[in-house]
Amino acid sequence: MAIAQTHSLKVIEDCAQSFGAQYLGDCHNCQCQGDLRQELQGKYTGTIGDCGAFSFFPTKNLGAYGDGGLLVTNNPHIAETARKLRVHGSISKYQNEMLGYNSRLDSIQAAILRVKLPYIDRWNERRRTIAQTYNSLLADVAEIITPAIVKGHVFHQYTIRILQDKRSRLVELLQKEGIGTMIYYPIPLHRLPVYQNKYPAFPQCEQLAQEVLSLPMYPELANQTIGEICQTLKRCLSVLS
Ligand SMILES: Cc1ncc(COP(=O)(O)O)c(C=O)c1O
Known part of the structure; x- marks a missing residue:
């Protein structure tokens, strides 16, 4: 936001899986200072930039049973343009004012999301608790770096770093x-075929892509299961030289 203010840029937030996440000013990497930091304090993702885009893909924190998404803004011009774009460029039927898409949210998905919406804060809280539990159970493992638990984080993923090429x-x-894990993401963005040779090397990003590992994370994950996952993980690491 500080950079955007300086250069009169618009900011579109990619909030895909951050439904319910809040900026609470304790992010160590944040560049915002003074008044701007104060202004952003406590804001929910999607309300910080000029508009925010959320994903309702089934695996997201607030997921539908098929594809879907939400755009939030308090800029009337962006709101009206987005409303037009979602229905082939028209607000009144057959009065198309611009080229658009078929991007309406399916009613079935909307009905499912309305049922799930009241639970989202509770589910996010549970995700934070699970992250805390993982962190304390894995604190003594030399080959693992656990994530910082920042207030307002909704832990779509719980991602650790595995060191020593293991x-x-x-x-x-x-x-x-029988423990499923995922790597988000195995190929850094600038290494994808679509961006090939367009960017320089980003050594930290490339190193992280070799180390990150996401462990099971969903609100229904039982404490006992978290304990078993950590025990197994430690046992597996101990047999690797
Ligand atoms: C950060 C981020 N942005 C955008 C998307 C895309 O969302 P959708 O599949 O709803 O277009 C994803 C999906 O994984 C994502 O992780």
Whole structure:
């Protein structure tokens, strides 16, 4: 936001899976200072920039049973343009004012989301508690770096770093034990074929892509299961040299 203010830019927030997340000013990497920091304090994602885009893909914190999404803004011009774009460029039927898309939210998905919406804060709170539990159970493992628990974080994923080049062997062992893990993402953005040769190397990003590993994370995850996952993970790491 500070950069955007300086250069008169618009900000579109990619809030895909951050439904219910809040900026609480304790992010160590944040560039915002003074008045701006104060102004943003306590704001929900999607309300910070000029508009925010949420995803209702089934795996998201607030997920439908198929594809869907939401755009939030308090800019009337953006709101009207988005309303037109979602229905082939028209607000009144057959009065198309611009080229648009078929991007209406399916009624079935909307009905499902309305049932789930009242639970989202509770589910996010549970995700934070699960992250805390993982962090304390994994605190003594030398090959693991656990994430910082920042207030307002909604932990769509719980992602740790596996050091000493042990990640791929660990994933295999965990799979044999019936513990599913995911790597978000194995290929950094600038290495994707679509961006090939367009950007320089980003060494930190490339290193992280070799180390990150996301452990099971969903609100229904039982404490006992978290304990079993951590025990198994430690056992698997201890047999890797
Ligand atoms: C950060 C982020 N933005 C956008 C998307 C895309 O969302 P959708 O599939 O609803 O277009 C994703 C999906 O994984 C995402 O993780």
